[in-house]
Amino acid sequence: MSGFLSSSIARKVAMALSALFLIFFLIIHLAVNLTSLFSEEVFNQASHFMGTNPLIQFAMQPILIFGVVFHFVMGFVLELKNKKSRNVKYVKYNGAASASWMSRNMAISGMAILAFIVLHFIDFWFPEMNHKYIEFLPEDPTRYFAELQHKFTNPLRVGAYVIAFILLALHLLHGFQSAFQSIGFNNKYTKCVKNFGTIYSIVIPLGFIIIALCHYFNH
Amino acid sequence: MNLTLKIWRQKGPQDKGQMVEYKVTDISEHMSFLEMMDVLNEQLVAKDEVPIAFDHDCREGICGMCSLHINGEPHGPDRGITTCQLHMRTFKDGDTIYIEPWRAKAFPVIKDLIVDRMAFERIQQAGGYISVNTSGNTQDANAIPISKLNADLSMDAAACIGCGACVASCKNSSAMLFVSAKVSQFALLPQGKIEAADRVRNMVKQMDEEGFGNCTNTGACEVECPKGISLENIARMNREYLKASII
Numbered sequence: 001m002s003g004f005l006s007s008s009i010a011r012k013v014a015m016a017l018s019a020l021f022l023i024f025f026l027i028i029h030l031a032v033n034l035t036s037l038f039s040e041e042v043f044n045q046a047s048h049f050m051g052t053n054p055l056i057q058f059a060m061q062p063i064l065i066f067g068v069v070f071h072f073v074m075g076f077v078l079e080l081k082n083k084k085s086r087n088v089k090y091v092k093y094n095g096a097a098s099a100s101w102m103s104r105n106m107a108i109s110g111m112a113i114l115a116f117i118v119l120h121f122i123d124f125w126f127p128e129m130n131h132k133y134i135e136f137l138p139e140d141p142t143r144y145f146a147e148l149q150h151k152f153t154n155p156l157r158v159g160a161y162v163i164a165f166i167l168l169a170l171h172l173l174h175g176f177q178s179a180f181q182s183i184g185f186n187n188k189y190t191k192c193v194k195n196f197g198t199i200y201s202i203v204i205p206l207g208f209i210i211i212a213l214c215h216y217f218n219h
Numbered sequence: 220m221n222l223t224l225k226i227w228r229q230k231g232p233q234d235k236g237q238m239v240e241y242k243v244t245d246i247s248e249h250m251s252f253l254e255m256m257d258v259l260n261e262q263l264v265a266k267d268e269v270p271i272a273f274d275h276d277c278r279e280g281i282c283g284m285c286s287l288h289i290n291g292e293p294h295g296p297d298r299g300i301t302t303c304q305l306h307m308r309t310f311k312d313g314d315t316i317y318i319e320p321w322r323a324k325a326f327p328v329i330k331d332l333i334v335d336r337m338a339f340e341r342i343q344q345a346g347g348y349i350s351v352n353t354s355g356n357t358q359d360a361n362a363i364p365i366s367k368l369n370a371d372l373s374m375d376a377a378a379c380i381g382c383g384a385c386v387a388s389c390k391n392s393s394a395m396l397f398v399s400a401k402v403s404q405f406a407l408l409p410q411g412k413i414e415a416a417d418r419v420r421n422m423v424k425q426m427d428e429e430g431f432g433n434c435t436n437t438g439a440c441e442v443e444c445p446k447g448i449s450l451e452n453i454a455r456m457n458r459e460y461l462k463a464s465i466i
């Protein structure tokens with residue numbers, strides 16, 4: 001990688017900015033999903049809007065995919081480079097003495113989240129793209145809720161989703177405040193950011209888990 | 220107290236090296252860790268064996284020469300101290316202690332427990348200074364108004380002794396804490412402002428070229444640093460770097 005992204009700090013900032021973007025996206029995704037708990041109609045309307053609005057489909061969606069791919073690719077590039085920076089390993093290394101498990105295992109939680117995203121794309125996004133842009137099937141603005149319910153009948157899928165969201169929570173517990181530190185935001189508000197980050201990291205994944213479980217038990 | 224020591228022995232930079240076990244007996248708990256190493260070395264010399272090479276100089280926590288990764292942590296299990304300030308009372312009779320050199324590609328082993336920390340030196344030379352005319356009419360530093368807060372923060376950053384424990388503790392072997400301390404101590408003072416942009420750009424460039432890893436904000440460096448250098452310095456360096464790159 002050359003140019004601006006060749007420096008370690010620039011990469012770190014790029015990781016942080018893509019992370020903050022994804023953190024913001026999670027809120028929107030959760031908000032849409034939450035409507036499915038209260039009203040089939042509102043969920044269908046929200047999904048239809050998200051799925052057909054040209055601004056969202058052709059501007060936001062590509063940006064989001066770029067953000068996801070960038071965050072993963074850069075994350076793994078950095079992880080590999082970091083591994084190489086210690087060519088001879090310690091015989092005894094007590095990492096837990098000075099840093100949290102979450103902060104030391106972002107690559108592991110990241111890989112679990114990647115596996116989840118692949119599953120999630122196979123479940124929802126590929127069928128959706130196929131429906132709209134490949135087979136050009138007729139648009140039924142009420143189909144979304146039934147599709148969602150159908151997906152959450154399989155206990156294995158629900159289990160995988162729950163595990164993935166627990167790992168997402170662990171990833172966020174370090175990642176949220178880390179993103180702020182990376183962009184140079186460390187001041188009198190840092191305590192607030194850390195506390196808010198902890199709440200966010202637990203509440204958002206928990207929200208997704210509750211939605212998955214509700215549909216599983218209520219179908 | 221009696222101890223079992225597992226120590227990294229390596230004849231030279233090209234040697235593969237290995238852990239070797241030693242026993243020491245009757246170690247006083249009042250000894251410093253390095254004095255315990257001295258006792259062991261005297262034993263080895265008496266037996267006509269090659270003593271263990273390790274770095275040290277001031278033995279009072281100010282020079283940054285002593286290193287040693289002890290039981291999985293730089294400078295051992297205590298906080299806010301260097302290895303020369305670590306006392307044997309931290310350990311128990313019968314303990315097994317692992318002693319290894321700093322591990323980082325940018326800190327190659329020279330011999331046994333001694334590593335080459337010239338990478339830090341080269342980073343300093345890339346910008347860790349201010350250019351002052353010393354021809355005789357230098358302005359008195361005390362004549363320049365500086366806020367107390369910034370003076371204190373700069374002084375805190377300047378406490379870094381360049382020991383390398385931050386790199387040794389970091390799972391990524393990142394040198395960000397060291398470099399950020401050196402960038403901060405000048406960036407906070409009016410005298411350092413003039414060369415601030417070039418300084419941070421050049422020091423970060425040199426840091427990357429030396430092969431240190433990328434910081435992922437685990438915070439291990441701050442915990443292990445004997446001088447309490449804060450992660451705030453890393454955030455400051457990130458800001459300085461962004462400012463210097465964008466403007």
Ligand code: SF4
Nearest residue numbers: 379380382383385444
């Ligand atoms: S920042 Fe701390 S640990 Fe790193 S070189 Fe300076 S004094 Fe040593």
Ligand code: FES
Nearest residue numbers: 276278283285303
């Ligand atoms: S020998 Fe100088 S700091 Fe330890």
